[in-house]
Amino acid sequence: xxxxxxxxxxxxAYAAKLARVKVVSAYPITPNTGVIGKLxxxxxxxxxxxxxxxxxxxxxxxSVCAGACSAGLRSFTATCGQGLAFMHEVLWMASGMxxxxxxxxxxxxxxTPQTIVSDFSDIMSERDASYLQYYSENAQEVxxxxxxxxxxxxxEKVLLPSFVCLEGFRMTHTYEPVDMPDQEMVDKFLxxxxxxxxxxxxxxxxxxxxxxxxxxxxxxxxxxRSLINAKDVIREACQDFEKIFGRKYSLVEPFMMDDAEVxxxxxxxxxxxxxxxxxxxxxxGIPIGALKIRVFRPFPDxxxxxxxxxxxxxxxxxxFNSPGAHGVLYxxxxxxxxxxxxxxxxxxxGHFDIYSYEMKGMVDKALEREDSFEEWYNISxxxxxxxxxxxxxxxxxxxxxxxxxxEKVERKDVADTTDFLGKGLNLCAGCTLLLACRKILSILGKxxxxxxxxxxxxxxxxxxxxAGWKLPAGHYCFDNVASAASGIKVALExxxxxxxxxxxxxxxxxxxxxxQALSGSVERGHKIIYACFDNEAYMNTGAQRxxxxxxxxxxxxxxxxxxxxxxxxxxxxxxxxxxVATALPSYLPxxxxxxxxxxxxxxxxxxxILCPCPTGWMFDPALGIEVSRLAFETGLWLLYESENGKRTxxxxxxxxxPVEEYLKLQQRFAHLTPTQIGEIQKQVDKRFEDLx
Amino acid sequence: MSIELIxxxxxxxxxxxxxxxxxxxxxxxxxxxxxxxKPCKICSQFCPDGIILFEKDKEITIDLYYCKGxxxxxxxxxxxxxxxxxEGI
Numbered sequence: 001x002x003x004x005x006x007x008x009x010x011x012x013a014y015a016a017k018l019a020r021v022k023v024v025s026a027y028p029i030t031p032n033t034g035v036i037g038k039l040x041x042x043x044x045x046x047x048x049x050x051x052x053x054x055x056x057x058x059x060x061x062x063s064v065c066a067g068a069c070s071a072g073l074r075s076f077t078a079t080c081g082q083g084l085a086f087m088h089e090v091l092w093m094a095s096g097m098x099x100x101x102x103x104x105x106x107x108x109x110x111x112t113p114q115t116i117v118s119d120f121s122d123i124m125s126e127r128d129a130s131y132l133q134y135y136s137e138n139a140q141e142v143x144x145x146x147x148x149x150x151x152x153x154x155x156e157k158v159l160l161p162s163f164v165c166l167e168g169f170r171m172t173h174t175y176e177p178v179d180m181p182d183q184e185m186v187d188k189f190l191x192x193x194x195x196x197x198x199x200x201x202x203x204x205x206x207x208x209x210x211x212x213x214x215x216x217x218x219x220x221x222x223x224x225r226s227l228i229n230a231k232d233v234i235r236e237a238c239q240d241f242e243k244i245f246g247r248k249y250s251l252v253e254p255f256m257m258d259d260a261e262v263x264x265x266x267x268x269x270x271x272x273x274x275x276x277x278x279x280x281x282x283x284x285g286i287p288i289g290a291l292k293i294r295v296f297r298p299f300p301d302x303x304x305x306x307x308x309x310x311x312x313x314x315x316x317x318x319x320f321n322s323p324g325a326h327g328v329l330y331x332x333x334x335x336x337x338x339x340x341x342x343x344x345x346x347x348x349x350g351h352f353d354i355y356s357y358e359m360k361g362m363v364d365k366a367l368e369r370e371d372s373f374e375e376w377y378n379i380s381x382x383x384x385x386x387x388x389x390x391x392x393x394x395x396x397x398x399x400x401x402x403x404x405x406x407e408k409v410e411r412k413d414v415a416d417t418t419d420f421l422g423k424g425l426n427l428c429a430g431c432t433l434l435l436a437c438r439k440i441l442s443i444l445g446k447x448x449x450x451x452x453x454x455x456x457x458x459x460x461x462x463x464x465x466x467a468g469w470k471l472p473a474g475h476y477c478f479d480n481v482a483s484a485a486s487g488i489k490v491a492l493e494x495x496x497x498x499x500x501x502x503x504x505x506x507x508x509x510x511x512x513x514x515x516q517a518l519s520g521s522v523e524r525g526h527k528i529i530y531a532c533f534d535n536e537a538y539m540n541t542g543a544q545r546x547x548x549x550x551x552x553x554x555x556x557x558x559x560x561x562x563x564x565x566x567x568x569x570x571x572x573x574x575x576x577x578x579x580v581a582t583a584l585p586s587y588l589p590x591x592x593x594x595x596x597x598x599x600x601x602x603x604x605x606x607x608x609i610l611c612p613c614p615t616g617w618m619f620d621p622a623l624g625i626e627v628s629r630l631a632f633e634t635g636l637w638l639l640y641e642s643e644n645g646k647r648t649x650x651x652x653x654x655x656x657x658p659v660e661e662y663l664k665l666q667q668r669f670a671h672l673t674p675t676q677i678g679e680i681q682k683q684v685d686k687r688f689e690d691l692x
Numbered sequence: 693m694s695i696e697l698i699x700x701x702x703x704x705x706x707x708x709x710x711x712x713x714x715x716x717x718x719x720x721x722x723x724x725x726x727x728x729x730k731p732c733k734i735c736s737q738f739c740p741d742g743i744i745l746f747e748k749d750k751e752i753t754i755d756l757y758y759c760k761g762x763x764x765x766x767x768x769x770x771x772x773x774x775x776x777x778x779e780g781i
Contacts (some may be wrong), residue, residue, distance in 0.1 A: 113701050381697050399704040413705050419742050423758045424712030428739070430762030435740040461709065464697055468709040588737055614762075622763030622776070625738050 001179045008139040008171035009034025012104045015146035016076040017048040018186040018206045023068035025061045025073040028544035030116045031168040032106040035078040036047045037556045044559045056512035058083040062090035068097040072199035081108030084122040095130035100153030101161045102160040108168045118168035119351040120320040130223040132162040132236035133297040139176045145420040152237050157229040163410040227298040243631035251300035253292040259290030266317040277360045301336045314344040315366045321348040346374040414470045422468040426460040430621025433533045433611040436585040443595045448500045454508025456540045472584040479513040481505050482521035489526045507534045511569040522576045522604045529598045529605045535613040554668045573606040580606045580642040586628035618667030635688040659684045718761030720776035728773035734781035
């Protein structure tokens with residue numbers, strides 16, 4: 001073993017490496033990006049013998065892992081929040097198929113409101129998916145839990161997948177000293193995965209994923225029994241683990257529980273805070289202990305009863321409350337302790353980072369009171385203070401109150417606006433997407449409704465207290481902007497509102513995760529303008545590869561360059577027989593012409609705009625327009641329109657420049673060899689000739 | 693003065709990002725040479741933040757409260773009338 005200084009994200013990646021995971025598949029979502037970034041690094045630099053499959057959405061990530069596992073290989077994914085929710089169906093499928101994959105959940109709240117902060121609403125929503133659920137307190141526990149999760153899940157008495165929770169940001173982005181186990185020790189603990197129940201072999205053919213006849217409830221009972229059996233398997237695995245690695249684990253972790261009259265119960269990293277304050281209380285002679293619930297599924301009733309049978313008061317800290325009911329952990333603890341009836345109180349701490357003085361305050365309160373109570377911690381409506389110089393310009397604060405009362409509302413905040421994106425947007429300096437979007441909105445004007453996908457633009461414009469739009473606009477999800485736009489258009493038509501609907505997304509929201517919704521919406525023929533601001537990667541999560549990333553471009557998930565070609569989303573949309581136009585932020589009159597045309601055409605219109613991203617493409621922010629212009633002048637990006645299957649070139653470069661001039665400005669292409677540049681030149685030449 | 697949160701994540705007052713002083717991000721500040729500037733407005737067209745205006749169609753003003761100092765204006769100016777100067781020197 002060696003001591004290293006790592007974040008929990010990195011330890012999760014190292015755990016997958018040590019467990020000799022063979023297939024990794026994940027989709028970028030904050031805060032799981034550290035896990036997949038590290039895994040990419042380990043795989044691409046040859047430190048880990050595995051294949052990484054970069055997919056177009058979370059259901060695909062889970063499906064790739066399930067597919068690989070059903071073929072007979074160990075697989076691993078990481079996700080959280082909306083991503084875990086989007087995986088929902090596939091998660092249930094994988095447990096139903098008894099595929100012991102491991103999902104590292106970098107917990108994050110599920111929106112709306114969209115958030116990147118961590119609570120347990122994501123993982124608790126999958127409480128009943130028949131997964132083993134481990135909640136880690138620190139980076140060491142992450143690495144150990146992942147290794148153990150494979151051992152336990154692959155045991156034939158269990159054969160179920162597992163979640164290992166590492167709290168988003170609180171753990172994924174903080175660094176700690178970690179004992180890194182040696183590979184030989186892990187190999188001794190965790191044998192190769194050699195499934196006897198599910199694999200593919202032509203000499204021994206089997207069928208997987210059957211439908212139920214009369215066996216549906218029996219199958220559910222099987223899963224239930226597997227989880228119940230898992231308790232003993234976990235206990236044994238913990239003993240084996242201790243023998244080899246010297247670290248002691250169990251389903252629950254009691255701390256200073258001897259003679260304790262009051263016990264604090266928590267999960268995840270707030271357990272460390274609980275331990276700290278328990279020591280303080282003990283120093284003052286107050287008999288308090290702490291109990292960490294490390295394994296939430298299967299639920300360790302026996303251990304909890306044993307630990308708490310003589311306790312007078314129990315205080316449960318919940319990161320998630322089941323709306324309309326109670327804290328989830330609280331409910332289960334209460335049920336487990338039915339026979340003993342201690343005073344049990346509940347604090348819902350939600351997403352808050354809890355400091356020891358805060359937890360101590362809550363515990364003090366519970367110590368003072370004699371009854372059982374439930375309370376949400378720190379619940380008050382956040383208020384934004386408006387600097388006085390803006391008050392007159394933006395006053396509209398009472399708009400809603402006036403509207404409800406039926407009074408006339410004078411909207412000073414949007415009066416005489418010609419620029420429909422606000423100022424002070426948190427988008428990087430030199431963002432060409434912002435320029436293109438601003439231009440399009442000013443052309444379309446006031447009577448436009450803008451549904452938009454999750455993206456950089458969304459992150460910069462969509463806070464309740466910092467709203468960046470000045471026309472009707474709404475954020476839905478990452479994958480559904482085109483469908484939401486369909487609904488909006490239909491409703492507006494029915495209400496007789498002749499507005500333009502502009503559905504906005506990035507390359508992810510339009511060409512990757514949102515492609516199904518887009519294709520469906522376009523096929524239905526709604527008169528909507530769909531705009532794809534293509535910056536060739538998932539920039540909002542820190543520049544991971546997308547399907548429209550250029551060939552050989554470096555991203556966080558293609559460290560040595562992307563090996564696949566850029567998906568031609570414009571051509572795909574042309575195949576739908578609609579109006580399609582390509583544009584660049586450097587040629588604004590051309591863009592204007594195309595936006596007006598898109599507004600006029602009878603039916604759907606699709607605009608594909610290449611938006612150079614100084615941060616992700618790594619060039620001087622002053623050069624955004626120059627890079628964009630070079631994309632045209634080198635023939636790499638063609639400006640054309642397509643209507644009724646007929647393509648018209650809008651503009652041609654006079655003397656085509658070598659593509660190297662475009663590539664050399666961007667650090668993401670800095671690793672290219674002259675041969676590779678030659679290869680790209682040939683591809684550009686071919687595409688240019690094909691299209692012109 | 694403060695804004696209240698309305699149920700259901702809807703906002704009835706827009707453009708409130710205007711409180712956000714993105715000018716604080718700036719490392720380089722655009723300085724315009726008015727002698728060289730013949731108001732062609734190319735800088736204004738290409739400013740991603742839409743904060744370069746021409747009063748009375750002539751005099752250029754850059755709103756430094758928001759200017760992030762990207763330098764696109766200086767790079768695109770055909771007459772090299774804008775210099776990017778390091779802040780605080």
